[in-house]
Amino acid sequence: MSYDALLWLSFGGPEGPDEVMPFLENVTRGRGVPPERLAEVAEHYQHFGGVSPINQLNRDAIAAVEKQLTAQGIHLPVYFGNRNWQPMVEQTVAKMTADGVRRALVFPTSAYGGYSACRQYDEDIERARAAVGESAPDLLKLRQFFDHPLFVGAFADAVRTAHAGLENARTVFVAHSVPESADRASGPPEEGGRRYSKQIAEAARLVAAEAGIAEYDVVWQSRSGPPQVPWLEPDIVDHVDALYADGVRAVVVCPVGFVSDHLEVIWDLDNEAAERAAELGMGFARAATPGTDARFAELVVELVREQLDAASPRKLSEFPGAGCTLNGDVCAIGCCAPAQRPASTR
Incomplete structure (x- = not known):
């Protein structure tokens, strides 16, 4: 099946002191996290000038993936969107729509299953598509890769x-x-x-x-x-x-x-x-x-090729839970439900 873009979907993080509390409020909205806990975590960020390294690490990884895609003759523009901070995934999907993207693959920056690690990215995708409306592109999330x-x-x-x-x-x-x-x-x-x-x-x-x-x-x-x-x-x-x-x-x-x-x-x-x-x-x-290791970009492109070329997935175990979209498979009903939602603040 053909695709015309890759969406890099991540968690997000502040890139300045004034962004720390708004970012943390986004992360913990609706979870009942007390203000004193937010203040404690905010101090961790201020210890590093109010900057999380995650956005720049994502930009660097995207550049490596773009280089690897080009080297393998795969012509997919890579878009970057986050769950909790700029660039927000809703804005990114709106940009993709304006650029004429109709079908895109999605690489979430988590190797594992679970609610925050997997299913919440599905929710991010659906929220972004709903924000754009009927013209939003179809988005297919790539599989988990913990045993690649x-x-x-x-x-x-x-x-x-x-x-x-x-x-x-x-x-x-x-x-x-x-x-x-x-x-x-x-x-x-x-x-x-x-x-x-x-x-x-x-x-x-x-x-x-x-x-x-x-x-x-x-x-x-x-x-x-x-x-x-x-x-x-x-x-x-x-x-x-x-x-x-x-x-x-x-x-x-x-x-x-x-x-x-x-x-x-x-x-x-x-x-x-x-x-x-x-x-x-x-x-x-x-x-x-592994995000800065050259093999990580190779891994992402392998996951892309599984969908573009029906390439056989490489796995080191028979452990269940290969992912939501491996060769069209979907999550079971009730899998990874948000029972008690973890309030990660990375």
């Missing part, structure tokens, strides 16, 4: 590099925490739900195997929301304490749940976890995310 060999290989090399400077370091894979209720809803009920945490665990297993690591841990970061609501645990900082108590004196942290070094990775890992390790006298290294 290029994704796994980039992370595995990053983990090996991080280990090179430390001796006897424990490997810890980290992903964004979500409420337990949201994780239970992240998958078809007949499969027992928990597609998100199962996919994170599978990605960690694949990266560890590729990197030649036999023992590792999977933990979580960036918990928010009321303390009485159970979220996936343990938290990375608590886990650093637990490792130290068990005699571990060095740790390599791999943010396997993320494709780029946006602010939550920088704050929760490079600041809070790294500082706690330093306080304890532990060696600490953080593996790079």
Whole structure:
């Protein structure tokens, strides 16, 4: 089937001090996040001049994908839209419509299933099309890619590099925490739900195997929301304490749940976890995310070719949950419903 554009769909982030609070209000609207929590998170952004790196990282990745598309003879303009901040996806889809785009593929910057990681991007697409009206282009979201060999290989090399400077370091894979209720809803009920945490665990297993690591841990970061609501645990900082108590004196942290070094990775890992390790006298290294690796652009183009040329998907596991649009498949009814919506603020 023919397509005439690629929409790069991401989370968004502020690019100046005055944008921080409006951005956070967009992210948390309707979720009951108390003002003091917003102020706390806003301070994280102000620590970096009120700028999240995510938009520039997306622009850099888009440039790499455009180069890769050209090299492979694929003539698709790439448009950039966000869920929570400029450029907003509604504006981007309006621009695509004005440019005459009729059918487009959509690359969401998340490798996993779950509500915020997957289904909410479907909602973004539908909201943007509704805002434009009947003239809006058809938009087909590309599949999840947590077990794609290029994704796994980039992370595995990053983990090996991080280990090179430390001796006897424990490997810890980290992903964004979500409420337990949201994780239970992240998958078809007949499969027992928990597609998100199962996919994170599978990605960690694949990266560890590729990197030649036999023992590792999977933990979580960036918990928010009321303390009485159970979220996936343990938290990375608590886990650093637990490792130290068990005699571990060095740790390599791999943010396997993320494709780029946006602010939550920088704050929760490079600041809070790294500082706690330093306080304890532990060696600490953080593996790079794959978004700046040349293989990431290749991965995106492979996903595009699956739809343009019916190319066979490359996967390293038979794990269920390949994605919403793999060869026309769709999510099961009830999959990834917003049970208790996580208030990510990256």
